Amino acid sequence: MEFGIEDVPPSDPAPxxxxxxxGRCFAADRVAGLPARVVIYRRPVEARAEGRQxxxxxxxxxxxxxxxxxxxxxxxxxxx
Numbered sequence: 001m002e003f004g005i006e007d008v009p010p011s012d013p014a015p016x017x018x019x020x021x022x023g024r025c026f027a028a029d030r031v032a033g034l035p036a037r038v039v040i041y042r043r044p045v046e047a048r049a050e051g052r053q054x055x056x057x058x059x060x061x062x063x064x065x066x067x068x069x070x071x072x073x074x075x076x077x078x079x080x
């Protein structure tokens with residue numbers, strides 16, 4: 001699994017995204033040789049968090065949510 005950071009999400013949101021995405025996950029593509037990836041969008045995360053502790057908490061929440069999605073597990077299992 002790889003983790004990456006981009007400044008902002010692409011301008012083409014997924015159909016189910018009704019607000020600015022804080023991150024996205026991409027399943028592994030074995031044909032293309034790409035590992036599973038989690039991308040965090042820095043500016044939306046910073047804009048939503050109020051203070052350093054809130055930023056840490058939000059980053060943790062976004063990462064756990066996407067890792068759980070890739071692993072097919074509830075977030076509570078990934079980070080009890």
